[in-house]
Amino acid sequence: MVFMVCMVPAAPLRKEEAHRSEMVSQLLFGELAEVLEEGKQFTRIRCVYDGYEGWCQSSQLMVVEPSIVQPDNTLIAPEWQNLAAINGQPLHLSLGTSLGIFSNNKAHIGEHNIVYLGKVWDTREAVFAEDAIRSLAIQYINTPYLWGGRSIYGIDCSGFTQQLFRFFNIRLPRDAYQQAEKGEVVGFLQEAVCGDLAFFDNEEGRITHVGILFSPDTIIHAAGKVRIDRIDNMGIINTDTGERTHRLRIVKRYMPGF
Numbered sequence: 001m002v003f004m005v006c007m008v009p010a011a012p013l014r015k016e017e018a019h020r021s022e023m024v025s026q027l028l029f030g031e032l033a034e035v036l037e038e039g040k041q042f043t044r045i046r047c048v049y050d051g052y053e054g055w056c057q058s059s060q061l062m063v064v065e066p067s068i069v070q071p072d073n074t075l076i077a078p079e080w081q082n083l084a085a086i087n088g089q090p091l092h093l094s095l096g097t098s099l100g101i102f103s104n105n106k107a108h109i110g111e112h113n114i115v116y117l118g119k120v121w122d123t124r125e126a127v128f129a130e131d132a133i134r135s136l137a138i139q140y141i142n143t144p145y146l147w148g149g150r151s152i153y154g155i156d157c158s159g160f161t162q163q164l165f166r167f168f169n170i171r172l173p174r175d176a177y178q179q180a181e182k183g184e185v186v187g188f189l190q191e192a193v194c195g196d197l198a199f200f201d202n203e204e205g206r207i208t209h210v211g212i213l214f215s216p217d218t219i220i221h222a223a224g225k226v227r228i229d230r231i232d233n234m235g236i237i238n239t240d241t242g243e244r245t246h247r248l249r250i251v252k253r254y255m256p257g258f
Helices: 130-138 157-166
Strands: 003-006 010-014 023-028 032-038 042-047 053-057 061-064 081-086 089-094 106-109 112-116 197-201 207-215 218-223 225-231 235-237 244-253
Touching: 010 042, 023 042, 023 053, 032 061, 130 157, 130 207, 157 207, 157 218, 207 225, 207 244, 218 235
Parallel strands: none
Antiparallel strands: 003 032, 003 061, 010 023, 010 053, 032 042, 042 053, 081 089, 081 112, 106 112, 197 207, 197 244, 207 218, 218 225, 225 235, 235 244
């Protein structure tokens, strides 16, 4: 097997081998991926963290020994932007970037010497509690919605929940419908607590949206941008317009170590 690591803050993962193709997800800096197929300008990869597959521009990746990325890494970049330097030049890393390639804040990949200069969040010390959930989630406020996005440069609804839960060592699948298959059902919205996930479906009954509950009547989610809206038993109500935008299907609860 050949493995590659992402060398830019956020690399698009595309459905097909072309820049014009739909972006289905992203790799963040330092994330490890298995090579599935090599094309002319793109490489088809499988992300080690969540198993997602797609085509990534080869110039944004670098071949590495998989041992260079710590599989049990617990360290994450915790600020809206986090500074690193690659061969002496600035490299700004998104909130939620895994720091698994660093050892004592340093990494050496090929001809690249990388130094991490930001703060560190250790998931081993994180408590899945309201204060921590809120403070991390609010850092994403007003991040633009981007289909397939997983960073503060642009994020989608399930990318947002996946990234936030990573801070608490809860590994969620990539897509909303996959996330809805995990966790424990909360019987009634009124029983929800901060950190529960609410899922929403379309007319065909397919799960198409997810958000993080702050309370039984408040949700933070990525819809147009990351925003806080009201929620009731029927679904989400846009705080700005009063419009009902998403139909509630189910509420799930997850725990650290899940």
